[in-house]
Amino acid sequence: VIVEVLRGDHKEKLPVILEPKPDES
Incomplete structure (x- = not known):
């Protein structure tokens, strides 16, 4: 899967x- x-x-x-991790930057 590509997001x-x-x-x-x-x-x-x-x-x-x-599991897709929430991008926190």
């Missing part, structure tokens, strides 16, 4: 393994 995350002004595709 698309908006970081700043660019898209980052992150592979989700088992």
Whole structure:
């Protein structure tokens, strides 16, 4: 499963393994 995350002004595709973790940055 691949999720698309908006970081700043660019898209980052992150592979989700088992459980998707909330992106806290």
